[in-house]
Amino acid sequence: MSVTIDSPRAPRRTGGVNWEKWGWLYMRVSGALLVVLIFGHLIVNLVVGEGVKAIDFAFVAGKYASPFWMIWDFAMLWLALIHGANGMRTLVNDYAANPTVNKVLKFALAGSTAVLLLLGTLVIFTFDPCPAGASADLLPSFCPVP
Amino acid sequence: MSIATPSAVETFTVTLIIRRFDPEIDTEPRWQDFDVEMLPTDRVLDALHKIKWEQDGSLTFRRSCAHGICGSDAMRINGRNRLACKTLIKDLDITQPIYVEAIKGLPLEKDLVVDMEPFFQSYREVQPFLIANSKPKEGKERAQSPEQRARYDDTTKCILCAACTSSCPVFWTDGQYFGPAAIVNAHRFIFDSRDESNVRLDVLADREGVWRCRTTFNCSEACPRGIQVTQAIAEVKQAILRGRGA
Numbered sequence: 001m002s003v004t005i006d007s008p009r010a011p012r013r014t015g016g017v018n019w020e021k022w023g024w025l026y027m028r029v030s031g032a033l034l035v036v037l038i039f040g041h042l043i044v045n046l047v048v049g050e051g052v053k054a055i056d057f058a059f060v061a062g063k064y065a066s067p068f069w070m071i072w073d074f075a076m077l078w079l080a081l082i083h084g085a086n087g088m089r090t091l092v093n094d095y096a097a098n099p100t101v102n103k104v105l106k107f108a109l110a111g112s113t114a115v116l117l118l119l120g121t122l123v124i125f126t127f128d129p130c131p132a133g134a135s136a137d138l139l140p141s142f143c144p145v146p
Numbered sequence: 147m148s149i150a151t152p153s154a155v156e157t158f159t160v161t162l163i164i165r166r167f168d169p170e171i172d173t174e175p176r177w178q179d180f181d182v183e184m185l186p187t188d189r190v191l192d193a194l195h196k197i198k199w200e201q202d203g204s205l206t207f208r209r210s211c212a213h214g215i216c217g218s219d220a221m222r223i224n225g226r227n228r229l230a231c232k233t234l235i236k237d238l239d240i241t242q243p244i245y246v247e248a249i250k251g252l253p254l255e256k257d258l259v260v261d262m263e264p265f266f267q268s269y270r271e272v273q274p275f276l277i278a279n280s281k282p283k284e285g286k287e288r289a290q291s292p293e294q295r296a297r298y299d300d301t302t303k304c305i306l307c308a309a310c311t312s313s314c315p316v317f318w319t320d321g322q323y324f325g326p327a328a329i330v331n332a333h334r335f336i337f338d339s340r341d342e343s344n345v346r347l348d349v350l351a352d353r354e355g356v357w358r359c360r361t362t363f364n365c366s367e368a369c370p371r372g373i374q375v376t377q378a379i380a381e382v383k384q385a386i387l388r389g390r391g392a
Binding site: 018020021023024025090093094095097 | 352
């Protein structure tokens with residue numbers, strides 16, 4: 001019988017998805033994209049044209065009428081929320097040594113992130129400034145009078 | 147005829163406040179202060195010697211070579227990880243007391259002595275030795291160009307004093323993290339052109355490996371050998387993403 005071990009002291013990890021690696025990479029890639037997205041968002045909303053004074057319901061409604069801004073805000077929402085949640089997960093791993101507390105916090109984090117992502121996505125893609133059948137005094141002035 | 151007599155060397159009194167812990171008496175560490183008469187050329191280690199030899203023989207600390215190469219006397223001096231044998235007292239603010247305590251994150255054994263075993267355990271786990279299964283071509287040596295040697299020169303300087311690892315906030319809170327020193331010593335072989343193993347990349351791609359690093363640069367600031375520790379960790383991250391080292 002051979003007493004030689006084929007690969008002595010082999011690493012503990014064998015196959016499977018390396019979430020730590022992809023999480024780390026996600027933070028870098030999303031961070032770089034968010035710099036462009038957020039500064040673009042701020043410039044368009046606060047600097048260009050009349051600047052901050054131009055922001056009202058009609059301004060937001062106008063932006064959400066364009067597929068370009070829908071995609072822009074959709075990308076910003078998903079990238080930023082997951083970026084933030086992943087950062088919070090790191091904090092939980094740092095400070096919640098108790099495994100139960102750790103699990104509960106991460107579960108709450110994942111749940112709230114999922115709800116916010118779902119709600120945000122719903123708003124971006126179903127936004128209608130002049131819903132049919134709404135009473136006229138609740139609608140903004142630019143809606144066509146029925 | 148008069149012979150010039152050397153003027154008396156100026157001395158000064160410094161107060162050291164040392165975090166003491168005797169496991170046979172204390173339940174919690176306590177701070178104790180000592181006044182010592184020092185010369186401008188003295189180091190913190192000399193102050194500790196004076197206290198141990200002249201005031202309180204029970205003061206416990208590690209030191210071996212006392213010249214910054216054995217890595218025995220890393221400790222927290224005024225909140226920063228330093229080698230006591232390389233820290234001149236005159237370089238510190240001597241109008242204030244000098245706080246000296248054991249390095250953080252490793253189990254405290256007595257006074258300034260900690261249990262280094264968890265530190266050496268992660269050092270062993272990165273397999274810090276040349277792994278090469280092939281026979282060297284023509285002759286007995288594995289040839290290496292000066293450029294290939296220069297690639298990992300910085301990380302050969304490590305003296306395993308644990309100043310970097312015990313300055314890392316991730317290591318303080320996460321007892322499983324490999325820590326900067328183990329990654330530095332993995333870097334030394336990952337980027338060695340003669341080494342043929344990818345096993346260290348697999349070990350450090352682990353949950354508790356390089357991805358725990360938050361680039362706070364505490365390790366680079368703490369290293370008494372001036373190793374660019376955070377940069378070495380970043381290079382290992384990139385090597386893992388590429389799937390190979392040198």
